[in-house]
Amino acid sequence: MSLQLRKSHVKGNMMDINMTLLFVVFTQGVLTESNNILTTQQLHTALCVETIAHRYFTPGSPLVISLPGMGQTGIHRPFLGILQHRDHLQMVNFLLENLNERTTWTIQIFQPEGDEIIDTSVLHHSYILFVWLDMEVTLNRTLGDQVEILKYSTSWNPRGRFVVVVSGHSSEPPQLLASLICAMLWQVASIANIVVLIPNQIAYRSLKTVTSLQTAEFDTLNLYTWFPYQSGRCGQLEDVTLLDEWMLEHNGRLSNEVDLFPIKVPNDLVGCPIRVATYGIDPYVILTDNYTRNDGTTVYRLGGLSVEILSLVCEKMNLKTVFSPPSINLELESAITQLSDLQAGITDVLTGIIILSAAAVNPTYDATVTYTYGYVKMIVPCPKRIPGMEKIMTTFSLSVWLMMVLVLLLTAALFWWAGNGPYHSVLKESHSYKSVSHCFYSVWAVLMGVSVPKQPTTSNLRVLFLLYVCYCFAMSTVFQALFVSYLVEPAHEKKIKTFDELQDSDVIYGYHPIVDLFLFTAEFPALQKFSENKKLKEECTEVRKCVQRTITKNDMASFTYPEFSTYVASELGIADESTVICYLEENLISAGLTMLLKKGNFFLDRINVLIRRCLEAGFLEKYWSELQHGAHVRSMDKLTDNLVRDVEPEEVNGRIWGEKEMSYHSEKDEYDNM
Template sequence: MRTFFLTCAMLQLVTSVRGEILTAEQRHMALCLRSIIHRNFAPGQSLFVSLPSKECHGTLQRCDCLQLVNFFLEDIHQDTLWPFHVSRRDFVTLKVTEEQLRIHHNYVIFTWSEEVHGDVTGTLVTQLEELKTSVSWNPRARFFVVVTVNDARPTHLLALNICEKMWNSSRIINVVIAIPNHDDQLLHGEINVLDLYTWFPYETSICAEPTRVVLMDRCLYANNGQLSNTKHLFPNKIPNNFQGCPIRVSTSELIPYVISKTNYTDSDGNIIYRYRGLEMEYLLLLAEATNLTVLYLPPAKGDVKDTHLQQLVEVNSGISDVAIGHFPLNLILTAYADPTITIVFDTLRWYVPCPKPVARMEKVTGVYTSPVWCSIALVFILIALVFWRSANVTYSALVTELQSYRELSSCVYVVWCVSLGFPVPEMPRTARLRAIFSIFLCYCFVMGIVFQGHFISFLVSPGYHNQISNFDELLDSGLPSGKDENLDSFMRLAKYYEQDKFESYIDCSVRHKCLERLFTDGDITMLSPVADVMYVLSHIGLVQNGKLICTLDDNTFPLDISLYLTKGHPLLDVFNTVITRCTEAGLVTKYWSDLIFYNHLQHLGKSKAPSCEVCSGMYFVFSLSHLKIAFVVLVFGFMLSVIVFLAELVYHSKSYILADIRYER
């Protein structure tokens, strides 16, 4: 069901004039307007009708503009083809409905001079400023401006003045202006012709500035409200070739998104700025594809927050056309400028130091846990006692055990030999001791196979310490956080306050320096976009792999980067089209890959990467250092043997001395 919205004040005014009769001129204008709406506005799309707040003043025989508007609204409403909204400046809406939140695609603006000697264009500018405050404002819609009363100026000059006002106010180009032509009147002074004007940007040397208007059509009295020809009044006004027209760009260096190149001074003494970078590549491809001339304004000064604010002010005030330099796609920014579609799909991640390789000695001793090692030692002691006790118990008069098994030290020696896989000097004789010896031999064989399997594996790859995987572990690690005030401010706008939970901070106003410290020293943590990380890695001669770059499994945030244009700028659709084609063709991706690869090759000589054991897992070189554990055990055995040997010497020396003393007595 079609909707029809009128304010209370408007209803009263309409009711007061409903019974009056239109003049022939007003009826002629209403028929022309109806014909234009039917031929140029798609059915189903809403019409937004705007009126001044006061009565009109002019030279017509009956200057009742509201009566004309009322007749037009009733006529259009009876067709039930368009839902339409009516707005008047003296009516204040206290409640915003769902219908008013929808973007409008068609505007019909009735305007007239509100004062006796007033200016029509002044009233129109006031109406536009009022329309711009609405959340449904769409400067790229179709605008049909109806001047109900002309002034002393020729129609083409008035139309040009209106085009200039609409361009300067809201960058509106898709406009058709209907003006009564006083130069061609009937015998009774009534208007015979309604002229329809528009203008085409980027067709003259001045490019986007309105310098002349084009008479699109005329609505004659003799045609009963029909236009003279059948051509469309709202053609596409954006050409494919802009013939070198300038586009002003507000930016500042922000590596790797905007990288400043060598600047130079032209013959007139002007500084010519040159930029490349991940985001700037889209703009350069656009300029090349559409034959636009990029003019860079002097770079903004200060930190990222200050430069972004200055760039948005320049775009919002019309000083520049485009703001570029890592602007996130954010609802707050869209109130001041129009964003393009996403050009960089980035991600904010917490980067943490990667776990370091475990020392081989530590890993080998960790084959078994401490309780298992204690259990093995206890088994060895108990087996030695069992050997010694079983050898000293006589079970049969026919078979006696060897003397070596009757001594506890010899039993310990036998147990140690069996555990290491060495042959024993003599096998036990009794059946009971042989059975116990066989069980212990099987036990040592199984435990030795398990140990050797893990031992060889750990020699080749000892593995790494546990990685920090979530934010709670990151806080428990005690690592200081790299603090970037600009990024922190942005995260707080997104209602994220986790970065305030760290106990200590490191000043990271120069983010790339802190990222370099993170990847080389591994003593801090940082929240950073992925693009910055890739660039820093290439700049210090490192490669991106899982052993150098470690992130948290949680607390990741998508970061969409866009370009921002002046509100209502007509080139927004051109930007979106070129960005889409560049993304689909992979042109910027190729540039980014070439940039990373070139930086990596250029800084490969001063790479600060760890040893190849960490940065590469392609092959493994077995060296003498891998046998360190074996030599440690050998040295330990030698030292123990020397201690036992010295203890035996001391023991036997004391025995001989005591024996000599007894003999002398």
Template sequence: MLLIVALLSSSIEAGYTDGINKSSFQTFFKSVLLDKFTTRGPVLISLPAEVEEHIPNYLNVDDTPITLQWIQDMIFQVVSDISLWPMLVMQSQMQELFDVPKVRNNGYILLVNSHTEEFKDNLTQTLDGLQSTLSWNSRAKFMVIALGISDVRSEELAHAVLSTLKSYENVTDAVLFVVSDNAEWNNSLVLTGNVNITISNKTFPTIYVYSLFPFFDGRCNENYVKLLGKWGSDDFNNTTMFDYFPPKIPKDFMGCTLRIGSFGIEPLLTKEHCTKCGEETSFVIKGIGVEIPHIFAKNMNFTVHFLEPVMDLDQELFINEIVKLMNGDEDMLVGAIPILNQMMMLADLSAPVFLDVLKFHVPCPNPVDKMKRIMSLFSLSTWLCLGLVPILVAVVFWTLSNIPEHNVNFTAFNMISRCFIAAWAVLLGVSVPRMPLSLRMRCLFIIYVWYCFAISTVFQAFFTTYIVEPGYESSLHTVDDVVETGLVFASYDIYKGSEFITELEMISKFKHVVETNDYSKCVEQLLFRKSMFILSSIYGSEFMASRFYFGRKDNVVCFLDDSVMTFIYAVALPKGSPFLEILNEHIGMLLESGFLERCWSEMLHTVKLQAKQYEDSEYVVFNLSHLSPVFIMLLLGYVLCLIVFIMEHTTHFLKFKFEKFPML
């Protein structure tokens, strides 16, 4: 539902315009409201109040002059007849501007009386009051009607009014109707599209239509006022095809300079290099927060001029960049520009460009020592049992061999040393010197073989797994886990504002806090020394890990389970910037095509190629060093077997020698 609010300004003496048929003018204005000034929201009307009119008397009512009071009544009558919008009339006191409903206006109709010398001051005062309300919308349609310019040229009046409008947050979607009582000849209607319609050359009172084009014909944000058309009092029928609100943004800006400021840290911004041309220094800025605005500037044929970037998380520097944007020193601000209510009050924000999640980046758990992992594979009692089993089997073998069974005399295991050798041989998976013959020894032997096979399988599986990748210590999951460790929290200055905005009460829980603004050093110290933790974006931590080329991110980049906040970044523009709509179109098309994901992948790949490799744990080659404990155990077994063999051979040799030569 649409709403009209009539704001009544200070009392003035009104002029009038004679010679224009009221019925024709009312029909003309009604067609403009219905066909060209359509809008989906409240329309605010600002007009003079307590008008003192000195008008001659006329016999025919239609021949009476057109005054501001008559235009006011005519607007109300037209709106009431067609039920276009509900109507709300306000009093003239400026403080009552704040009683205007807090609904964003989509249209404004302003009446200007140029008969007074202070008309520009009155217009400025009215716009100041409108801008101070929460319903102010500089992107709405503005229709300005100026009446009576006997002493002021129409071009001068148009430039003064439209330039004043543009100074209020770049109001450019405005049209000025100048109703003149100066007689003119050979008038013509100028239509959009370079089409001229010749009108009667006998014209007296004239209506001029002006609009402001900041980028017309290669101009770069200049206050160029263009005459759209002019009519005589009897030529209103030729205005049906006229476009009163033509597009103000060209498809080609012909190399106009686009000044881009930037705020943020890597990977949103990366400074490549800078060049100095005269007194100006131009920077080459890249990053996922800059790519889409850069494509926009390239497609629209802008000359991009990057101002010095602010690559620091400092709240004061961020406020300075916002002030530069509001003062018009920058045409666009890119990087870490969050979509917040406070930001939307200061600047126009584009459609969302990039979504980032803020989490606590904590040290990842350290790898477990390989030998420690092997020893912790089983408990101490299990290790003792595993060591006692071969000893007990050897003792049982020796005991059973000394018990005759069914006249079977088996002497292969009648010595305790031979029983230990047989038990060790089965454990290593090699053959025994002699197979047992009795049933009881065979049953014990087969059970022991199955046991050794199972143990060997378990050891091969676990040893191979834990020696190559022994695993990690317990990780941190909650804020309470971090508090218990006593790690130092690195806090940035910009968190003070974020804590107020997002109510980060959990930061007050940390006992050890260090304030810093060097994000890169904090991440580097976290990755290598693991002596602190920070509040970081998931993309920032991943980018820094790729810069140092840690192969596996899951072993280096670790976060707590819960997210602290989610930031949606956009591009900030000055209030009323004409680039917002076309920039949003580029953002939508590029995001749908996956352009930002491709840029992110290419950025990580480029960083990894340029980085120094500190660790590559993407895969581990299985080599001799990983099997060294197993080979050491095997070598010890062989050495023990060799010693036993030498001892047996020596004993056998000495026994044979003494038996053959007893005299020696």
């Protein structure tokens, strides 16, 4: 009994294996037999796509061909799925053979449920997307899923050239179907540089051989596109434009031979709004005014270096800037909020203190060219001026001073001994050298370069006196030379130049969480060692106050951008900022400020061109000079107001009247001289 069951079980397995082998042989046979069979529509679709690729796709760059996923058919059995899409796969295979024979592009084939597309550092510039309308899924799934997965690749380029090939059955008119496709791609990935290829009559045809090319006169392949900023539109799709038609005759041809990928962003955008988000502090982002309209919306007016360069660009493009609530700080939460709004499409561009880094260059955002460039530096207290008495005392070292005092005392003692000692000479020494006090006065007088009351008379004392005069002359000459140099160029304390010197000093390190996070990613060993070993620390979330403290109190060091420190010094009324602003000699990291746009924004290329022109014309430097001058004038006005408050009203009125009277007389004299 068990033997019979075992035989029946083996027999059943053999039948399953035979059925599987039969399925494989049948499938291969069907596909092999169909390799040389295409409908006229499929043949001309492939020829049309090949012609477009040859004319408009960049040679040498990767070409991405995306197919709908087999898992999107709604059919769980692969046998039926393969048979159902056999015609479409034959057309794709025919197209791939022709494109590969040209060896012009590196072809990458992608499917949603297949392997991920290869990420490279080179952006893709050409895409061919296939849409099969006889699939039992919606258009959003068959095309939207392809784009949703493609756009997370680092090589994704929404501003590239896209060709969407539509084939299969549909009850929708070709123009309406093209509108749906363009609207979906614009909403999902901001794709506008697109050509939609749709047969004029999407209907089922019986398979015909390649050699059978007879078609009806109205059978064509329509090529549609749309212009997001044409006729007053501001990124809103109203209808599509029929660019050209592919005539299904002989080998096929384009009827009008027009440019299929024209410029989609005109130079004049007729006042379309652009929503601007800002992040940073002055002088990069300055809130100048804000007010509330009758409808309850708040209008913000902003200035600053980062806003001014964008305003110049928008003015040239004829864009109306609409500012969202600004983040005038350097808090991490504010940065995350602004980046999230940009990614969600709530805002169009983000400007301010946006450093061009790896965080800015990712598949989510596009960064413009940098509009200012410099180094992030550590601002430290400037060396203090050494007081006059301290400068005199430091002319010589302590050992030299002690030696001079010793020489003075020994010389005075020798003078007294020589004046009172036993001599065999008939000459007697003057009374001035027989008293200890008089000897000390004489020694001091010679040291100060003053004449003595009476010269010595004995030979021994004269020799000793001459040697002492030579010594005093040498020391006085050196002292006077150094002293005069101190008067001409006042001496200062030793400047802090390195992190090691800053670590050993009593200067407080003011750290900012975001700045530290950014700088520590740069792998700067000296900075990491300094931050770990520095004991005197204070959190410095308000960068302005920390820089002001460094300038005014000279007891704090913090990271800053040189332009910001210069602006703070101008606000404090300091004309020569080099006297109060000092930095470590080590440049921490080179940083350029940029603007961020959502991935695929069509304004990027135009904005980059206009930013370069503004920089070449010197507009930003002119605005920076005006900004510094305005800050300095405001500081002088505040100082004047403070002085006026301390003066009596009668004195102020007298000064004003005196100034008016002097002005009147000067104008009268000029009038009389005319």
